[in-house]
Amino acid sequence: MITKYRSQFNQEFSEEKYQKTKDLVKEETGQGSVFRLSESPIFLTKDFWEKLDDASQSIISQIKQMPEEELRKAVPNHCNVPNDTQKPHFLAIDFGICQDENGKIVPKLIELQAFPSLFGFQKLYEEIITEVYPFLDALKNSLPKEEYIQKLKEVIVGDENPENVILLEIYPEKQKTAVDFIITEKYLGIKTVCLTKIKKECKKLFYENDGQLIPINRIYNRVIFDELDKIEGLETEFDFREEVDVEWVTHPNWFFKISKYILPKLKHEFVPKSYYLSDFPQNESLENFVLKPLFSFAGSGVNLNPTQEVINEIKDKNNYIMQRKVDYAPVFKDINGEFSKAEIRLLFAWNPKSENPELLVNLVRMTKAAMVNVDFNKKDAIWIGSSMAFFEQ
Structure with missing residues (x-):
């Protein structure tokens, strides 16, 4: 949407640079990305950013005003986990980049979730794409890497020893987001542990490392609890519904409370x-x-x-x-003169000591298909897949 930067990127683009981007991801993570990386980032105007910011701040304000008893109704009885928290640690808000009835480019809320996304990988991707295309460095408006990592540590690790904090997932090595787990381990010094490997003694949880049982005090949760019942033959020592001595980051109940469940309750010109x-x-x-x-x-x-x-x-x-x-706007021109559509996800971390969540990074999904999801893209298309947005300064 910013012609100057779109033209410059398209002129500088080459298959060699795209391959270098993927190679650098593999170099940093030890494996390639399972989900498709788009060849290109997107460039958004300051005016569009102001609309995004206005909508997201309004949504956050409305969430904060929602009665706890109303939000609690979203949690299915069979999925209720003890020791809920006053607020979530993460918030992801997805906006489609759309055209309104007057043809103007505007954001439209698609969905939102109080569940962590690719906080580790997106920072790595930003570092890599700006290395491959140096002109992008001047457009970066996110936190410096060390400050970014410190913000994540404050939310995920808190005052604990990283040894006693785990990233919890089910069969993590099989997940499409495995590259994010690897980078999160590097950034925070925590271990990724499969749910099937958790040991339980009374109310205490443990994981094994080098033959020793290590107590778990905090869980950075990446398991979608509602999905566990769909996994055949799953055997675990620990059931989410049991009361155990751990802090959840973020508590599993928030996956339900801030979800499509609250969309009918939200009001804003950019909320369909x-x-x-x-x-x-x-x-x-x-x-x-x-x-x-x-x-x-x-x-x-x-x-x-x-x-x-x-x-x-x-x-x-x-x-x-x-x-x-909503009508997604095909405004992202590729090197063949064809156009992609996109969604942008704003990724907020919410430090328990802070009144409001803080935007840390964004994630973009580009497509030429009817649904804006990397799984629905045609394999031979370009300018599709996961990326990020750079904003006019």
């Missing part, structure tokens, strides 16, 4: 109208709405063109929303 499916008005047209499960992840279960027949088949209508469709 949403309804719980059970409350969908008869005077609204289905063709103007997208059907989404409340707690799906990575686009799972989303229906872009719901019909009345599909809706009639749904028994648990309280677990779905209808969200007004």
